[in-house]
């Protein structure tokens with residue numbers, strides 16, 4: 598595993614800060630586009646050989662320290678019979694959950710352990726082909742984020758139905774069906790050989806602190822507790838977007854190993870206040886990768902200065918972005934960033 602306590606050393610015997618990016622295998626990358634010419638997104642995720650090949654692209658070319666399984670967050674909605682396609686633009690569902698009545702339409706297609714077998718196979722292929730010193734990351738969507746997609750079809754806008762549904766039983770009904778299946782999705786990836794599972798909670802920061810504490814945290818804790826009781830050696834990385842430090846303090850989950858933070862959160866504050874409980878991952882703005890290398894380099898150096906001035910050991914930090922690599926990001930900036938981090942962020 599390259600992200601945790603077996604980090605690589607460089608030729609001066611200094612430890613390198615490891616780095617990986619969310620969406621490191623994606624549309625900005627020619628390798629991905631070449632595969633996409635002959636295939637659709639769903640097949641790219643569900644064919645284990647293709648998923649393996651796509652996952653490898655940014656590892657082989659840019660030397661990231663962790664590979665993230667190529668898949669998508671929304672498959673649990675397909676598994677619950679909501680229909681899912683990626684044919685034109687953003688993902689689409691056949692129906693949304695507008696009220697508790699709609700929960701009756703949710704049915705498990707096949708047992709989850711069978712449904713997610715494509716992810717297990719892809720992880721197994723990856724574990725065989727990846728160099729031992731690279732971490733393999735699986736991922737699932739966190740309950741509130743998946744719920745938001747199931748209700749609203751995205752996490753933009755005022756989320757009126759989704760937020761109201763927190764209080765009228767819609768959220769509870771949904772997570773009751775979701776949780777056992779989501780845990781199976783995590784089990785499948787862990788059994789396939791993933792070293793860590795990311796829980797992506799992209800929509801969490803749309804909530805007030807009150808609602809985050811009352812509705813989101815208890816569900817996350819159920820998941821992490823069950824998973825860790827079965828897989829003690831596997832790590833859990835929890836990423837949430839738009840969540841401020843008080844949200845992260847409120848989490849207090851001893852079963853989470855790493856907190857991914859977005860670029861709005863002060864990295865030095867997160868390190869100072871939260872790194873005794875969690876490793877911290879992040880957090881430059883992905884838009885910085887669109888800037889000239891000179892500008893981008895300044896931002897990387899700022900991040901490193903923040904880590905050093907925090908007084909916290911870089912052992913507690915994983916370098917990354919505050920969210921995923923954006924479409925049209927110049928590949929050269931991704932390549933140079935990883936090189937720069939490996940050469941300069943050492944301790």
Ligand code: CP3
Pocket residue numbers: 618619620621622623624633638665666667668669670671683686687688736797799921
């Ligand atoms: O490299 C990696 O990080 C692994 C692959 C990965 C994808 N999606 C591939 C993908 C991961 C980890 C995700 C997670 C994901 N998917 C999230 C959580 C993290 C985040 O970015 O917020 C969410 C909310 C989704 C749902 C989803 N899938 C959306 C909203 C979209 C369309 C919009 C967009 O930004 O791409 C997708 C499609 C998708 N997932 C693509 C990729 C490479 C693009 C497909 C294409 O058009 O080629």
